[in-house]
Amino acid sequence: MRLLHTSDWHLGQTLHNFDRTYEHQRFLDWLLDTLVEQQIDALLIAGDVFDNANPSAASQRQLYRFLQQARARAPQLDIVVIAGNHDSAGRLEAPGPLLEAHGTRVVGNVVRGPDGEIDLERLLVPLTGKDGTVRAWCVAVPFLRPGDVPRIVREAVDGEEDGQADAFDAYLAGIALLYRQAHALAKERATNGEAIVAMGHCHMVGGDASPDSERRIVIGGTEALPASMFDADTAYAALGHLHLAQRVGKQEHLRYSGSPLPLSFSEVGYRHQVLRIDLDGARAGAIEPLFVPRAVELLRVPAKPAPLKEVIAELVGLDLPDAPPHAWPYLEVRVLLDGPEPGLRAQVEAALEGKPVRLAKIEPTRRVVTSAGIEPALSLDQLAQLQPDDIFRRLWQQRFGEDAPDDQLAAFAELLLPEDGKADGKEAA
Template sequence: MRLLHTSDWHLGQTLHNYDRTYEHECFLDWLEGTIVAEEADALLIAGDIFDNANPSSAAQRQLYRFLQRAKARTPHLQIVVIAGNHDSPGRLEAPGPLLEAHGTVVIGNVVRDREGAIDLERLVVPLRNKAGETKAWCLGIPFLRPGDVPRAKVEGDAYLNGIALLYNQAFELAQSRREAGQAILAMGHCHMVDGQSSVDSERRIVIGGTEALPASMFDPEIAYAALGHLHLAQRVGKKEHLRYSGSPLPLSFAEVGYQHQVLRIDLDGAVAKEVTPLLVPRAVDLLRVPGKPAPLAEVLAALESLELDDALPPQCRPYLEVRVLLDGPEPSLRAQVEAAIAGKPVRLAKIEPTRKTVASQDGADALTLDQLAQLQPDDIFRRLWQQRFGEDAPDEQLSAFNELMLPGDGESA
């Protein structure tokens, strides 16, 4: 049996206000073709399908159009979707009955009955091959909040222990159902111990100070764990069968060097025989100029020497992050950068200034409360400027500050 594992699509995401619908459409077209070419039996989507809990209608259409096309081209394909921390569980599950009629299972919530018992049945999904034979059981565990987990009767962190208990309960149910030669898989959207995060684009999962989960929560008999949340494709605890697929496209400039991929899992009976990365083509490049922050003159020279393909259509033009090392304020920074790239087929997404700061003088006299009370706003501005940049505030900056401090229209001085 062959599976494909993907996650963290973040449909509807913008990169510094640039729409990314085209890039997501390129990925979904590629994924649709890959499902056909690889003759996949099932597609596992491990959360963060949308970028926020209230996705646009365009983002939702993009998802449902893909699901419809993938099923049309591969009628036997099973699709299992779990909610991530960016997703609205209820919104994701709303079309569930319609999707299930076409072979797609969506698990957004952990449901309880009137007595408070968790409905484990809906978290355990049978996976079938092309012949319709059950070959594996999938534990579909969405992103878990404190109210989702059972109470474990052991000492320690209640949230961590509750997550481990829920996975164990679902595993025991799958184990009771499976027959000889059938595999048990797990899906989860979580942050595992030692997982490498993307600094700029991942929303931290922190609940009561708890974040990282141990790999030991997966039973040793689990053949493969398809994880979502971290955007860098990686193994958990150096184990081949515990994997993050990562996001299919870079969601911030911190991810420029990532090899975005979908993972192919080939099952041989109850074990994952082979896990193979399938690299996702990058539809639009992200450029960081220069590679490390540099003085403005060097940056402008590098921008002016950029050679890009003038034939690129607007939606294919690369995004640009400019990284500048400044000694002090540079009011005309953006204008100089824009002049350097004028006429070039590139989209300026971000200017990242790094300033050299000057430490405050040792032994400087502290102000008394009476002295502080006598300071005017411009006095504080001058002092902060001197502390930050080690020089007196320029006249034009003082003028701009004083203009901001003037009362607005209709106000008395």
């Protein structure tokens, strides 16, 4: 049996206000061809299908059109989709009955019965081979919020009213327990030696996150889960959330497929991919990356922040091939500044005039300036006495190591004017 693992599509995402529908459609078209060419039996989509919980109608049509076309081109294909932390679980599950009729199973929510127990059956999805027989069981676990997991209780110690564990510890332990319970149920079903495949949207210990593009799952930094939560006889774990394709704990069968296209400039160097997994009985055999063609390039100019004069010269000399506007590369300009540069954007835009490129971001990096004297920390009473222009002066001094120029002070004062045009710092603040 052959699986294809993908995740983190983020349909509907914009890159610094630029629409990316064209890029997502190019990926989905490529994926359709790949499903047929590689003779895939089951497609696993491990969460963050949409970029936000309220996706546009266009983004939803894009998803459902893909699912319809995939089933039409590969009639025996099983498709399993779980919700990620960016998705609305309810919205993703809403068309579930219609999708199931066409071979797609969506698991967005963890559901409890009248007795409060989690319905583990909903998390178990049979995967069938080309002959229609069950060849594997997929434990499909969506992104779990604290209320979704079993309550963990430990023995109380002196001074505690009950045995409830610390909130973070209870949450993480509850996630691990739910995976183990679902795996145990899958093991009961796998009576003929079928493989058990886990699927989840979570952050594993040691996982390499991408700056600027991945939303933290839990505030506090303790959200990483250990690889030990997967049973030893798990054939493969198809994970979502991290955008860089990677192994977990250097184990070949525990994988993040990564996102199919770069979702921020920090991902420029990633080799975006989906993963093809050949199951050999109850175990995973060959696991191969299939690299996704990049429909639109992301450029960082220069490679490292440089002084403005050098940056402008490099932009003027930028030679790019002609392309239709929807295929123009996105550009991040990286400038090293000694001080404020009010006309920065105008200079950059002038250097790029007439070039087939989309200016997405100007990233200024300022040299660290240390003032000769460091003022003592202010008390709360002193902070309460500060006016907005006092704070502006202090921040300017802190960042640039000099007094704020008169023209900047005047501009800031103009921002503070109320509608009647009379300056009133407290009212404006």
